[in-house]
Amino acid sequence: MTHAVAGASGYVGRKLVRLLDAAGTPVLALGRRAEALPGGTHVRGRAVDIADTADLTEALSGIEVAYYLAHAMAAGADFAERDRRMARSFAKAAADAGVRRIVYLGGLGTGELSAHLASRQEVGTLLGEAGVPVVELRAAVIIGAGSISFEMLRYLAERLPAMVCPRWVGTRVQPVAETDLLSCLHESADDRIPAGVHEIGGPDVLTYQDLMQLYARVRGLPRRRIVRVPLLTPGLSSHWVNVVTPVDRAVSRSLIDSLRTDVVVTRPATVFSVEPMSAADAIRDALDSQRERIAERVFDFDNGLLDGVFALRTEVPVSGRDARAARLDLTECGGSLRWYGWAWAWWLRIVLGKVFGERLALHRPGTVEPGSTVDWWTVADLGDNRIVLVTEQWFCGEAWLGYRIAAGRLEQVGALRAKGLLGWAYWRAVYPVHLVVFRVMARKQARRAHALARKTSSDTQV
Structure with missing residues (x-):
């Protein structure tokens, strides 16, 4: 069974390709730039524009399970429209190529959503329009080195012993460990996982302020002094985050706009075999795993x-x-x-x-x-x-x-x-x-x- 991973050059995509390759699964890694795609024993890469339906259909020929991990968040103000075009193109190409199922990673959130979260959930709907069954995993902050949300958390907690923060630090979040997320994605290729929306997260529901303090404690740093100021808007917050962290400006603005919404599991998924890690264990595992990878890949x-x-x-x-x-x-x-x-x-x-x-x-x-x-x-x-x-x-x-x-x-x-x-x-x-x-x-x-x-x-x- 050959799997395709669209968005293979991204954070989750690269991790998933490595996991599938280690399991001996033939993988087709798809992305815009061939040189940025991960390699492996069972991996072949192909550069493709997801919005080019004809080229994508040819690429997906012979694929049984297609993972959709692409997004246009870094494209600027029109990212939502580009996400729609890519999702519709992928849905049609998958149907025309005979793909058995699509696995998609979206975002948690209910009620009044930010443009980013609304787009994430809309993409899940659009992927199913052409008739291919879709397994949609919805998650919040992913705890793992390389995750944009985790890197924002890392830089803020590491560099600022004291900080003035906006009200969104009181927003509730249910983070998920990188390894748990990847395990759920892997299992989602199996027909025993029914199509539909599955909400996944760790056992802990925290505020972003709690999460920063937890990171500091696990990392062995003194407790951070955090003062909330209601006058900081998402726009001002993004400028502040851009000064402290090296995260892409377009991406950080979209993410910060989403921090006003609680992202917690309302209908826990029970179909996966994963026993989720606590937030503290997830942070510890992320740091330990990164330390091991640095020794292995320091020359890269x-x-x-x-x-x-x-x-x-x-x-x-x-x-x-x-x-x-x-x-x-x-x-x-x-x-x-x-x-x-x-x-x-x-x-x-x-x-x-x-x-x-x-x-x-x-x-x-x-x-x-x-x-x-x-x-x-x-x-x-x-x-x-x-x-x-x-x-x-x-x-x-x-x-x-x-x-x-x-x-x-x-x-x-x-x-x-x-x-x-x-x-x-x-x-x-x-x-x-x-x-x-x-x-x-x-x-x-x-x-x-x-x-x-x-x-x-x-x-x-x-």
């Missing part, structure tokens, strides 16, 4: 900020002989600051950490392997051509340092998941220094490899 990071993680990468060329030596040098870490490439800069970093209560100590393990303690780091990943170190001992948050030798170059990537306002301020303050230090570190690593290659060559000749 680009310079800048993404989902609460600052990253900086540097590359220097190395010759073939030096590359072989550099691989050997990766396991020579620990016990000396010289291995990092600029010893005195790291010495200053240790001194700075002492001001904030850090007690960083050098340590050389008997064998460098995954799980070994190397200085203040733990070896998170180790291969023939790479090493990734992680530490949770820094006052400013969790940090990763990775080295990889590939395609005639040495790649060095540093990442920091800043913790609280202090962590954010630390990265901003040292970023200009890091730009210089990281280049020097990478070059010195290359020089170490060159020297080791010459020594190895000399020893061989002797």
